Amino acid sequence: MQTQQPKLSFWQIWNVSFGFLGVQFGFALQNANVSRILSDLGADLHSLSLFWLVAPVMGLIVQPIVGSASDRTWNRLGRRRPFILVGAVAAAIGMLLMPNAPLFVAFMVPMLFGALMLALMDASFNVCFQPFRSLVSDMVPPSQRNIGYSVQALLINIGAVIGSILPFVLTNVVGLDNTARVGEVAPSVVWAFYLGATVLLGSVIWTVIRTREYSPKEYYHYKGVDAETVEQEHGQKLSPSQRLKAFFNLITTMPKTMAQLAVVQFFSWFALFIMWVYTMPAITQHIWNVDKKWFDPAYIATVAAVPENIIAAKGAAGDWVGILFAAYSVFAAIFSVFLAKLADRFGRKLIYSLSLALGGMSYISFMFFQDLTPVDVNLLITQVTVPAGAVNLLLPMLGVGIAWAAILAMPYAMLAGALPPNKTGVYMGIFNFTVAIPQIIAGLFSGLILSTVFDNEAKYIIVVAGLSMIVGAIAVFFVKEPDHLPPPVVE
Template sequence: MRQLPKLSFWQIWNISFGFLGVQFGFALQNANASRILSNLGADLHHLPLFWLAAPIMGLIVQPIVGHVSDRTWNRLGRRLPYILGGALVSMLAMFMMPNASMVVAWMAPVLFGAIIFALMDGSFNVTFQPFRALVADMLPDEQRNVGYSIQSFLINAGAVIGSILPYVLTNMMGVSNEAPDGQVPQSVIWSFYIGGAILIISVLVTVFKTKEYPPAEFNEYKNISEAEQQEKQSFWVTLRSMPKTMVQLAVVQFFAWFALYLMWVYTTPAVAQHFWHTPVGDAGSAQYNEAGNWVGIIFGAYSLFAALFSIAMPWLAKQWGRKTVYALALLAGCLGFVSMYFLTNPNHLIVSMIGIGIAWAAILSMPFAILSSALPAKKMGIYMGIFNFTIAGPQIISGLLGGTILKTFFDGQAIYILIVAGVSMLLGAIAVYFVDDIHAKSH
């Protein structure tokens, strides 16, 4: 069997470079979707239901794209056609999302915003999934820690810029951060325009700088026989035969992504209430929009810390093992979330973001590095797509329960939801030690 050739640093960099732009757009969505929907008239307790569009789209889209891309080959390659197609739709949705108020004559703006949100997130998922599989396709096992760490670095570099962009446009370039009721501030609108442009440019770098291995060569590298190439299994047979490691990682993923969903939905109202003392349900005041811009900054901060930690992760994983690094990172995330309750100055939230950033970096890379070593090469795409169930599922549960928990137990005070997120991260850290990392010793 021929061995996959090792790639240079810049070849690995180019494979994942498009993720910088995709995450730029995803960061804008994470930091501003609740704000946009609130500006358009969505009720605070209903925000988790709007956000359900994101994991539901991932649940549907990623397994389909993974399955189909395993069986695709054209002149662009196996994964690259889906990366490019998803990026084009994402760009268009980003241009439309902040302009939902323009359709008031024929559709409620908040409904249009929710539809475009679903379209945008669905197209992000079309692009996300092949990037994960592409690293596993192109890199030998001993380079995957590095490959997914570079991917994590680029994701977070894009997220830093995307998160802080509305703040920069407002405070450094004088773009208005206020808007009449039912409309979105110009700072957010222009941020989405810029994000859409950067997304497509960065994806084009990956498409033109990466050459996937043709089917015959790929099969030889991956030791896939002709009989295996012809073998066809139903989705349900594939699902039932998933590796044990994948099931174990699913438990960790549940607690990690349950927490992340709560963070993305509730950080803006939590910060506005806890630090700016805005009343529950007040989403139109200047203070709320100021808090929203600051949330963009702290989201940018956790992405920056995640990018920096991504640089160190391959070395730490080699020294301590992937499981230890993964567990300690989730513990850091727990401390980051819980600390937010005890702070009184919003500037100090940057410190909380150190722990959350460390956790985020590990969540973006460690499970995929561990999982890719346990998966059969010929089903890499579909299994990576199925693995998205462990990302989308906990978010759906979090979305269904979040509003009820907030209203029933915390009287609308969103800061307490972030403590719930911290507890969930702690449970994830504990669950890591039950994961079987079958190639740990080789890394």
């Protein structure tokens, strides 16, 4: 048997991560439109962040469980692919049902149904995310790790671009309506979710069909692990308390690199959560000049009807959020092409830190782009009239995109070399704590900060996100990368 793990061709690396394009397509639709959907269904600004808590909580619960299970799974489909496929099917179901929440009013309040479908989608996305991260670590040899995670970041951002702009395209090219009364969901958003579910399933099936995972014997041989020892470990019958103890032991004995990266992750994902939740109300207020009272359900309940110009402004701003999110994903996809070479030449830490710093400054710059002057914008697929400030916001999206590309690739490339090969899945799942916990904290406190400190002026909470990202950039320099692969963990 070949002693060194074989290198993969570019297209083999591409196929390993291709399903992530569809997963991120769905995730981007969620990020750009869930605040819009929940707001239309009756949520206020303070509660938006609480609804968004569903995503990190699901990640906190699901990813370690799936990671541990996928480490121990070997069947006809492989090790990681069964979980990827099941997660994609469940996510597609959630995507089909969530925008139809008003149809289920006979059974429950539409906003509650929407929250439940958000939970289903997030749980399912997380079932996909963790095995995809581990699949790259499994299949790509160490010498190709930078390019492996950079290709994954590229595909993630291609999916994010398409998913983010889809409602805008369906409105301005296809002609679907982008406005919604309170308690309804805009038709353009409904059909975007239908298409997203289709793309998600198709791309995941491509990866499942086109990628052949290593057999246990091959995998452990390439990773330098004694297969019999691992099989004996996996064959042990442990009680729930013993499993819980073993799990917490893994957390307390995590590689030092992982603990140091956790600090960087905290400030990075704290900032990202705020951006995803509050960009829509922030630009609606700051760029479209819609008064904050039109985001207050209590005030809206006191008026006979929401003025048509307010409904139109909210719809236009919601569509433009998709354009902005697509823009940062385009910039991230372009930067991903060069990211591996830059990291190889200048070092992962320097590129990672500079990327986060640029992202943080870009968030803060949101404050300086207000311009209410209407301008005509040619987007190639259509022409729209928006405030000049909305167009100006495309500039800071460049920095946000560079930061996003680095966040998707660099921590995992740095972490992969620090993990014992027989525990990659469970440690990747545990590493998701560093993604979920900062979002949970942001979800619990960002709405409170927005309402009590900033009086619901959402642009200021975006500045808080920028400051957080800059702190993350500083923390990168305290991360120490390992010089060699650690030995396998035997419990």
